Amino acid sequence: MNTADLGLPVDVPSTALFTDQYELTMLQAALAAGTAERRSVFEVFTRRLPEGRRYGVVAGTGRVLDAVENFRFDADVLGFLRENAIVDEPTLEWLASYRFGGDIWGYPEGEVYFPGSPILRVEGSFAECVLLETVILSILNHDSAIAAAASRMASAAGGRPLIEMGARRTHELAAVAASRAAYVGGFATTSDLAAGFRYGIPTVGTSAHAFTLLHDRERDAFQAQVNSLGRGTTLLVDTYDVTEAVRMAVEVAGPELGAVRIDSGDLLLVAHRVRQQLDELGARDTRIIVTSDLDEYAIASLAAAPVDAYGVGTQLVTGSGHPTCSMVYKLVARAESADPKAPLEAVAKRSTGGKTSIGGRKWAARRLDERGVAEAEVIGTGAVPVALADRQLLVELVKGGQVLSREPLDAVRDRHAASLANLPLSATQLSRGEPVIPTEYI
Numbered sequence: 001m002n003t004a005d006l007g008l009p010v011d012v013p014s015t016a017l018f019t020d021q022y023e024l025t026m027l028q029a030a031l032a033a034g035t036a037e038r039r040s041v042f043e044v045f046t047r048r049l050p051e052g053r054r055y056g057v058v059a060g061t062g063r064v065l066d067a068v069e070n071f072r073f074d075a076d077v078l079g080f081l082r083e084n085a086i087v088d089e090p091t092l093e094w095l096a097s098y099r100f101g102g103d104i105w106g107y108p109e110g111e112v113y114f115p116g117s118p119i120l121r122v123e124g125s126f127a128e129c130v131l132l133e134t135v136i137l138s139i140l141n142h143d144s145a146i147a148a149a150a151s152r153m154a155s156a157a158g159g160r161p162l163i164e165m166g167a168r169r170t171h172e173l174a175a176v177a178a179s180r181a182a183y184v185g186g187f188a189t190t191s192d193l194a195a196g197f198r199y200g201i202p203t204v205g206t207s208a209h210a211f212t213l214l215h216d217r218e219r220d221a222f223q224a225q226v227n228s229l230g231r232g233t234t235l236l237v238d239t240y241d242v243t244e245a246v247r248m249a250v251e252v253a254g255p256e257l258g259a260v261r262i263d264s265g266d267l268l269l270v271a272h273r274v275r276q277q278l279d280e281l282g283a284r285d286t287r288i289i290v291t292s293d294l295d296e297y298a299i300a301s302l303a304a305a306p307v308d309a310y311g312v313g314t315q316l317v318t319g320s321g322h323p324t325c326s327m328v329y330k331l332v333a334r335a336e337s338a339d340p341k342a343p344l345e346a347v348a349k350r351s352t353g354g355k356t357s358i359g360g361r362k363w364a365a366r367r368l369d370e371r372g373v374a375e376a377e378v379i380g381t382g383a384v385p386v387a388l389a390d391r392q393l394l395v396e397l398v399k400g401g402q403v404l405s406r407e408p409l410d411a412v413r414d415r416h417a418a419s420l421a422n423l424p425l426s427a428t429q430l431s432r433g434e435p436v437i438p439t440e441y442i
Contacts, residue, residue, distance in 0.1 A: 014070055014071070014072045014073070014074055014077055015067045015068075015070045015071050015072075015135055016071050016072055016073050016074075016077050016095075016098075016131075017077055017080070018067070018134065018135040018138065019131065019133070019134040019135055020133075020134045021086060023130055023131050023133055023134060024081070024086055024087050024091065024095075024131070025086075025087065026130055027087070027091060027094070027095075027127055027130060027131065028087045028088055028090075028091040030126055030127060030130075031090060031091055031094060031127065032090075034338065035126065035338070036125065036126055036127035037125045037126070037127060037338040038125065038126050038334050038335045038336075038337065038338050038342075039123075039124070039125060039126075039334065039335040039340065039342065039344065040123070040124065040125065040126040040129050040130075040331055040333065040334040040335070041121060041122070041123050041331070041332050041333040041334070041344065041361045042121070042122045042123075042129050042130070042133070042329055042330065042331050042332065043118045043119075043120065043121050043122075043329070043330060043332050043361075043362060044106075044118070044119045044120035044121075044122075044136060044137070044140060044327050044328070044329050045115075045116055045117055045118055045119055045327065045328065045330070045357075046113075046115060046116075046117075046119075046325050046326050046327045046328065047115060047116070047326070047328070047354070047355075047357075048115050048326070049114070049115060049325075049435055050145075050148075050319075050321075050322035050325065050326075051322075051432070052431075052432035052433065053148060053152075053322070053435075054423075054426065054427045054428075054429065054433055054434075054435060054436040055112045055113070055114065055148075055420075055423060055427050055435065055436055056112060056113045056114065056117075056144060056148055056325060057110070057111075057112055057113070057144055057147040057148045057150075057151050057184070057185055057416060058106075058107045058108070058109055058110065058111045058112070058113055058119055058140075058144060058147075059109060059110070059140075059143040059144045059146065059147035059180075059181040059184045059185070059412075060109070060139040060140045060142065060143030060144060060147075060177070060181065061106060061107075061108070061109035061120075061140075061397070062109060062406060062407065062409075062412070063139050063143065063177065063180070064120070064135075064136055064139050064140065065104075065397060065398065065403050065406065067135050067136070067139060068100050068104070068132060068135075068136075068398065068403075069403060071098070071100060071131070071132065071135065072098065072099075073092075073095040073096055073098050078092055078095065078096060081095070094127070098128070098131070099401060100124065100128050100129075100132065100398075100401050101124060101128060101400060101401035102122065102123050102124020102125070102128055102129060102398070102400075102401065103122075103123045103124065103396065103398055103399050103400065104120065104121065104122050104123070104396075104397045104398035105120070105121040105123075105394045105395065105396050105397060106119060106120040106121065106394060106395065106397050107119050107120070107364075107393050107394060107395075108393075108395050108407075108412075108415060109184065109407065109412045109415070110184055110412040110413065110414075110415035110416035110419065111393065111415060111416070111419050112416075112419045112420060112423065113377075114377045114435050114437060114438075114439050115435060115439050116358070116377070116379055116439045116441070117364055117377055117379070117393075117439070118362045118363075118364050118379065118394065119140065119327065120136065120140065121361070121362070121394065122136070122329075123361075126331075126334065130331075132329075133329040136329060137327055137328070137329050139177075140325070140327050141324045141325050141326070141327050142174065142177060142178075142181075142323075142324070143177055143178075143180070143181040143184075144181070144325045144327070145181075145319035145322055145323055145324050145325050146177075146178045146181035146182055146185070146316065146317065146319055147181040147182070147184045147185040147416070148185065148319070148322070148325070149185070149295075149296070149315070149316055149319045149320035149322070150162070150164075150181065150182040150183075150184070150185025150186055150187050150316060151185040151186055151416065151420065152296040152320065152428075152430065153185075153186070153187075153294075153295070153296045153299055153310075153312060153316065153320070154185060154186025154187065155186075155296075155420075155428040156296045156297075156299040156300040156303070156430060157186075157299050157310060158303060160307065160308060160309055160310065161188040161189070161308075161309045161310075162182075162186065162187040162188055162189075162309070162310050162311075162312060163187070163188065163189050163190070163191065163204055163289070163309060163310065163311040163312070164178070164179050164182040164183070164187045164189065164190040164191065164192070164195075164312065164313075164316060165190070165191040165192075165291070165311045165312065165313045166178060166312070166313035166314060166316050166317035167179075167191060167192040167317075168313070169313050169314040169317050169318070170317040170318070172194075174317070175192055175194070175195070175317065176192060176194045176195045176198060176199075178316065178317040179192045179194075179195030179199070179201055180195060180198075180199050180201070180409065182316055183195075183199070183201050183409060183413055184409070184412050184413050184416055185416065186413070186416070186417065187312075187316075188202065188309075189201065189202045189203060189204045190202070190203055190204075191203065191204060191205045191311075199409055200409065201409070206225065206229060206233050206234045206235075206236070206261075207221075207225055207235075207236055208236065209236060209239050209263075211224075211225070211236075212236065212239040212240075213239065218239060218240060218244075218245060218248060219248050219251075219252060222235055222248060222249055222252040222253070223252050226252055226253045231253045231254060231256040231257060231258065232256065232257075232258035233253070233257075233258050233259075234258055234259040234260065234261050234287075234289060235249045235252075235253070235257065235259075235260050235261070236260075236261045236263065237249055237260045237261065237262065237274070238261075238262050238263050238264050238265065238270075242262065242265070242270060242273075242274065243273070243277065245260075246260060246274055246277050246278065246281075247277070247281065250278070250281040250282070250283045250286070254283075255281070255282040255283045255284070255285070255286070256285075257283055257286045258286065258287065259286060259287035259288065259289050259308070259309075260274060260278070260286060260287075260288055260289070261289045261290070261291060261311070262274065262288065262289070262290050262291070262292075263290075263291045263292050264292055265292075267290045267292065267298075267302060267305070267307075268301065268302055268304075268305050271288055271290060271302070271305040271306055271307050272305060272306060274288055274306075275288060275306035287308035287309065288306060288307050288308050288309075289307075289308060289309045289310070289311060290302065290305075290307050290309075290310055290311070291310070291311035291312075291313070293313075293314060293315065294310055294311070294312045294315065295312070295315035295320050295321075296315075296320060296430055297430060299312075300430055328357075330348075330349065330357050331347055332346065332347065332348065332357070332358070332359050332360055332361060332362070333345060333346050333347060333359065333360055333361045334347055344361065346359030346360035346361075346381065347359050348360075358381075358441065359381075360381030361381060362379055362380065362381050363379070363380055363381075363384050363392060363394060364377065364378065364379050364392065364393045364394060365377075365378045365384065365388035365389075365391040365392045365393060366378070366391050366393060366422075366437075367387075367388060367391065367440075368391065368422070372422065373422060373423070373424055374422050374423050374424070374436075374437050375424075375437055376437050376438055376439070376440050377437055377438070377439045377440065378439075378440050378441075378442060379439060379440070379441050379442075380441065380442040382442075385442075423436050423437065424436050424437065
């Protein structure tokens with residue numbers, strides 16, 4: 001069962017305190033000044049991709065929708081705010097009935113993005129939109145970073161399956177989100193049962209070195225595992241001597257042995273030796289799974305090795321060196337007054353230091369060349385050119401506070417694969433370089 005598709009609550013009764021204090025103090029000041037109800041447009045974007053990355057991956061949108069729906073100031077939350085004098089009583093009264101009633105547009109989850117892409121656009125009153133800044137950014141920055149790393153690893157794997165196994169390397173709830181994002185980016189399975197329960201991601205796992213060490217002999221451990229899980233199980237063969245363990249594994253399970261796992265040593269060399277040994281023992285269909293601090297570069301280095309699957313942990317859940325996408329949430333347009341009919345004015349930060357932004361409510365489209373390959377990310381604030389009308393990227397996610405639809409995770413995963421396939425081939429290169437297509441503003 002995919003509980004995310006059903007729209008069930010997240011782990012906490014409310015997401016309202018997944019925010020920074022200044023969101024509430026801005027609200028208090030705006031309420032007092034009479035500007036809180038001005039119609040406003042906020043956009044999520046990043047000014048640059050992490051160094052060396054050719055594209056970004058939108059992930060976490062489904063979790064954002066859950067968070068927005070659960071952004072409620074219940075009695076306990078209001079009590080905390082009151083006891084700590086975070087905001088005044090009029091603001092608490094306003095918060096007590098808070099429900100986001102605006103509109104949200106965004107790149108569909110799994111889509112790729114580039115510098116300046118309006119990944120998410122949140123529209124409504126200033127008051128209702130500003131409160132969502134931190135929770136939206138925390139989800140998108142984390143999940144998109146993991147999905148981008150996963151996508152690079154999947155490209156490096158060249159079709160060989162990837163197992164997400166990083167739960168022990170990060171916060172317990174971040175691990176679940178990371179599993180979800182990794183699946184979007186191309187991973188096939190996860191070791192994390194909470195991710196399997198919540199999102200329907202296939203789960204895998206057999207044994208660790210502790211199980212072998214528990215037994216008096218390695219053979220006893222192998223026999224116990226085969227007796228319990230069947231001949232198709234995966235036996236861990238690097239606790240002691242790999243060559244002896246592989247011989248013993250085939251003796252115990254027979255040529256029907258499902259797989260062996262290698263977790264240490266020179267993986268390229270060991271994989272070749274193990275493959276030769278398995279073949280000589282008649283276990284030609286036994287797969288080889290490698291783990292041990294892999295990243296996209298290590299996976300690519302094993303492309304010529306007889307490896308059937310990779311297990312990735314630490315480097316995946318930390319974004320392979322880039323744990324955030326540096327996305328920001330900026331006010332780009334606001335009305336001149338609280339009158340619902342007041343026109344929107346473009347606004348933007350103009351300070352120096354690389355943190356400027358472009359004002360105006362934006363659309364985005366991806367221009368293709370004559371072969372159907374993406375050649376530019378086009379962003380504008382005026383009318384959409386006729387030639388790009390059917391290439392627009394933003395879709396409506398929330399209307400009048402109501403989530404319009406939730407997608408199965410497999411659909412998101414398929415979208416990412418299709419989106420990546422439409423980029424130039426250089427998108428999958430691991431060498432450092434600029435974004436694979438430029439961003440053009442019109």
